[in-house]
Amino acid sequence: MATGGVNADLAKERERATFDSEQLTNFLYRGPEKVRRKRYLQNLAIQDPVFKKAPLWAFLNREQQYATALKKHLHAYRRIQELGITEPVEKFYYREAAAPHENSPIGLHESMFIPTIEKQATEEQKRKWLPLCHSLKMIGTYAQTELGHGTFIRGLETTATYDPVAKEFILSTPKLTAMKYWPGNLGKTTNHCLVMAQLITKGKNHGIHMFMLQTRDMETHQPLPGIELGDIGPKFGFFDNDNGYMILKDVRIPRENMFMRYYKVLEDGTYVTPPGDRLNYLSMVLLRSAITSMIGQHLSQACIIAIRYSAVRRQTEISPGGEEAQVLDYQTQQYKLFPALATSYAMLMAGRFMYDFYLKTTAQIEKGDLGTMPQLHALSAGLKAFSTWECTAAIEVCRMSCGGHGYSHASGIPKIYVDATPGCTYEGENTVMMLQVARFLMKMYTNLQKGQELPSFVQYMTKSLDTKSCMKEEVAPKCLVMAYEHRASRLIKAAADAIQAMVMSGSSPQEAWNKNTVPLTWAALAFCHMFVVKNFFEMVEDAKMDGQTKAAFMALCKLYAVNGVITHLGEFIQDGYLNNQQVQYIQKSLLDLLAEIRPNAVALVDAFDYPDAILQSCLGRYDGQVYQALYDFAKSSPLNEKEVLDSFFDYVKPVQQELEAMNQPMARL
Numbered sequence: 001m002a003t004g005g006v007n008a009d010l011a012k013e014r015e016r017a018t019f020d021s022e023q024l025t026n027f028l029y030r031g032p033e034k035v036r037r038k039r040y041l042q043n044l045a046i047q048d049p050v051f052k053k054a055p056l057w058a059f060l061n062r063e064q065q066y067a068t069a070l071k072k073h074l075h076a077y078r079r080i081q082e083l084g085i086t087e088p089v090e091k092f093y094y095r096e097a098a099a100p101h102e103n104s105p106i107g108l109h110e111s112m113f114i115p116t117i118e119k120q121a122t123e124e125q126k127r128k129w130l131p132l133c134h135s136l137k138m139i140g141t142y143a144q145t146e147l148g149h150g151t152f153i154r155g156l157e158t159t160a161t162y163d164p165v166a167k168e169f170i171l172s173t174p175k176l177t178a179m180k181y182w183p184g185n186l187g188k189t190t191n192h193c194l195v196m197a198q199l200i201t202k203g204k205n206h207g208i209h210m211f212m213l214q215t216r217d218m219e220t221h222q223p224l225p226g227i228e229l230g231d232i233g234p235k236f237g238f239f240d241n242d243n244g245y246m247i248l249k250d251v252r253i254p255r256e257n258m259f260m261r262y263y264k265v266l267e268d269g270t271y272v273t274p275p276g277d278r279l280n281y282l283s284m285v286l287l288r289s290a291i292t293s294m295i296g297q298h299l300s301q302a303c304i305i306a307i308r309y310s311a312v313r314r315q316t317e318i319s320p321g322g323e324e325a326q327v328l329d330y331q332t333q334q335y336k337l338f339p340a341l342a343t344s345y346a347m348l349m350a351g352r353f354m355y356d357f358y359l360k361t362t363a364q365i366e367k368g369d370l371g372t373m374p375q376l377h378a379l380s381a382g383l384k385a386f387s388t389w390e391c392t393a394a395i396e397v398c399r400m401s402c403g404g405h406g407y408s409h410a411s412g413i414p415k416i417y418v419d420a421t422p423g424c425t426y427e428g429e430n431t432v433m434m435l436q437v438a439r440f441l442m443k444m445y446t447n448l449q450k451g452q453e454l455p456s457f458v459q460y461m462t463k464s465l466d467t468k469s470c471m472k473e474e475v476a477p478k479c480l481v482m483a484y485e486h487r488a489s490r491l492i493k494a495a496a497d498a499i500q501a502m503v504m505s506g507s508s509p510q511e512a513w514n515k516n517t518v519p520l521t522w523a524a525l526a527f528c529h530m531f532v533v534k535n536f537f538e539m540v541e542d543a544k545m546d547g548q549t550k551a552a553f554m555a556l557c558k559l560y561a562v563n564g565v566i567t568h569l570g571e572f573i574q575d576g577y578l579n580n581q582q583v584q585y586i587q588k589s590l591l592d593l594l595a596e597i598r599p600n601a602v603a604l605v606d607a608f609d610y611p612d613a614i615l616q617s618c619l620g621r622y623d624g625q626v627y628q629a630l631y632d633f634a635k636s637s638p639l640n641e642k643e644v645l646d647s648f649f650d651y652v653k654p655v656q657q658e659l660e661a662m663n664q665p666m667a668r669l
């Protein structure tokens with residue numbers, strides 16, 4: 001254990017902050033009462049001997065990692081019920097502290113399987129399945145992706161053919177590429193799954209629908225007849241999860257196992273059409289809506305680690321013979337870390353908006369009003385893609401900003417990165433999601449041309465593009481937001497014009513679309529970026545906090561906006577919207593903001609309020625005793641258990657002896 005109190009540099013950082021980090025913590029977690037409750041729940045988990053005694057994941061092999069993850073998450077599941085914790089966010093706090101570095105092997109059971117039953121099953125199905133789910137008799141997952149298709153859902157090859165005589169569906173994966181491949185926890189943990197399959201009845205294919213399939217015996221846990229199951233092997237991250245494969249050979253399930261709240265097959269095989277399209281895509285929309293917050297949290301952890309460490313780390317004397325500087329004092333280090341920090345706050349705010357919007361919209365959908373589904377789809381797909389791209393890139397910047405120690409698992413950042421980056425792929429590959437956003441935007445642009453009213457968040461498209469920026473030396477939030485709106489509108493128009501021009505000269509709409517997907521993704525990205533910037537400003541302006549805290553928060557918000565302009569400068573100046581002088585104002589503002597944020601950097605990461613037990617990072621410790629912690633980590637490496645390893649005698653010695661014999665003068669003759 002590291003000793004010696006709080007590192008002097010870190011203590012000084014906390015003293016010199018211009019605001020009280022607790023104020024920002026209260027804002028982030030929606031009030032002091034909720035912060036107290038969060039800390040209480042986290043402490044309960046941290047003090048629990050089952051979680052405390054568990055070995056550090058980095059020193060375990062994959063089977064041990066899986067077993068540890070299972071043990072911790074099942075204990076947490078039981079404790080959550082015993083403690084009567086019912087609020088999803090409170091469950092999340094408890095689980096996060098209980099198993100901070102173990103991905104849950106029952107995660108999809110809780111985040112997709114149960115919510116899908118709740119939203120897509122009939123009352124009778126819910127009565128039958130939900131109690132079994134809550135007692136973990138049924139443990140399920142979401143089996144959609146196949147070996148041959150993940151993105152193109154309509155192209156999935158698993159079939160569910162209705163047999164009206166037996167009143168059963170026959171589930172089948174008729175060829176190699178049809179096998180389910182990737183679903184989380186399908187390989188070993190679960191005994192049920194929700195299968196997405198092409199529904200065929202009366203000889204007609206009605207497209208993708210959902211079916212409940214039992215995969216394993218509920219007592220022996222053996223796979224059921226006709227079902228071959230397994231783990232897909234080690235991956236880039238998520239080591240402790242058994243993403244699985246599944247082959248189905250004419251497996252029969254009762255008619256009642258089709259999810260029939262919206263879509264129905266009657267006993268005689270008649271297909272009853274649903275009230276709205278794409279309703280069975282809603283489980284994906286739920287997770288997409290939650291990912292922006294989740295990825296913002298991943299990045300916030302990486303920022304805590306990198307910024308605390310940069311305050312403690314000293315390297316290179318600035319003037320000859322002088323003291324070595326804290327690396328956080330280098331402007332270049334600030335330029336790496338402060339935009340990353342601003343990004344994490346921006347995404348937490350975007351995630352807050354997104355999840356609230358999801359709750360509001362799905363409440364309307366539940367009442368049968370499907371009018372806002374296209375907006376929900378576009379925003380959830382866009383923010384999911386934009387936030388995962390931005391945050392994973394920033395996590396990697398945080399890692400490299402820690403120099404060599406960032407490469408060690410002792411830092412905690414590599415693990416954060418490998419668990420965060422599949423967010424760019426799962427729940428809809430990011431480019432594909434951006435193209436869905438583009439599809440929505442092109443539709444809005446066409447509506448605009450027809451003089452129709454647009455939803456509020458795209459109304460800026462109605463403004464003239466024939467304007468110049470209002471940016472002055474004092475870079476004002478209003479002018480920054482307008483610059484983002486202008487860039488998005490211009491890129492949307494450019495993509496739409498290019499498509500229209502091709503269609504006018506004889507191309508089919510599909511061909512014109514396919515020849516413009518790159519500019520379409522530029523437009524979609526600019527739209528999402530604008531949305532995040534605008535939302536960030538609005539949330540900071542509305543935040544109830546004291547003036548100093550708000551000023552510190554606003555500096556971050558401005559930095560996020562200013563840095564985005566500089567990173568994508570070409571798109572902001574291409575049509576002369578910003579002139580040379582204005583660009584210089586923005587560049588100067590960037591440097592001023594780095595200096596303004598510098599004294600508050602540590603307080604801004606303290607505000608995220610992650611206890612050391614969750615971070616599990618030698619570099620990100622609250623007390624800054626990083627060197628002792630790194631030494632302790634090295635000492636605990638299993639490779640150090642024996643002073644001399646067996647492999648020395650097995651491999652080094654024999655080769656040394658052979659080489660020695662070969663190099664004897666006699667041997668060379």
Ligand SMILES: CCCCCCCC/C=C\CCCCCCCC(=O)SCCNC(=O)CCNC(=O)[C@H](O)C(C)(C)COP(=O)(O)OP(=O)(O)OC[C@H]1O[C@@H](n2cnc3c(N)ncnc32)[C@H](O)[C@@H]1OP(=O)(O)O
Nearest residue numbers: 107111144150151152153278281284290373377426427428
């Ligand atoms: C606070 C924190 C809490 C955290 C809690 C979390 C717990 C964590 C636990 C663990 C973490 C790890 C978990 C990992 C989990 C991973 C799980 C999976 O990966 S499950 C597989 C996902 N697979 C995809 O997402 C496929 C992507 N593909 C698609 O979605 C579709 O194929 C798509 C959208 C690309 C195309 O769909 P088309 O072919 O049916 O549609 P088109 O022809 O393009 O469009 C037709 C119309 O449908 C609309 N549309 C498409 N999707 C829609 C939707 N979802 N909603 C509404 N409309 C939609 C479109 O906008 C379009 O509308 P118009 O015709 O233009 O009006």
Ligand SMILES: Cc1cc2nc3c(=O)[nH]c(=O)nc-3n(C[C@H](O)[C@H](O)[C@H](O)COP(=O)(O)OP(=O)(O)OC[C@H]3O[C@@H](n4cnc5c(N)ncnc54)[C@H](O)[C@@H]3O)c2cc1C
Nearest residue numbers: 142144145149150151182183184422425426427428429431
């Ligand atoms: C950790 C992890 C967990 C997962 N968990 C689950 C799960 O629980 N359940 C489940 O069902 N699935 C799961 N998946 C699968 C995941 O949802 C898919 O991998 C994802 O949807 C992407 O599909 P794909 O693999 O077919 O990619 P592909 O579509 O093959 O992507 C390959 C490339 O092709 C491009 N591309 C594809 N189509 C288009 C297009 N129309 N236009 C332009 N470019 C295109 C993509 O942009 C990408 O660059 C998981 C995956 C991972 C990595």
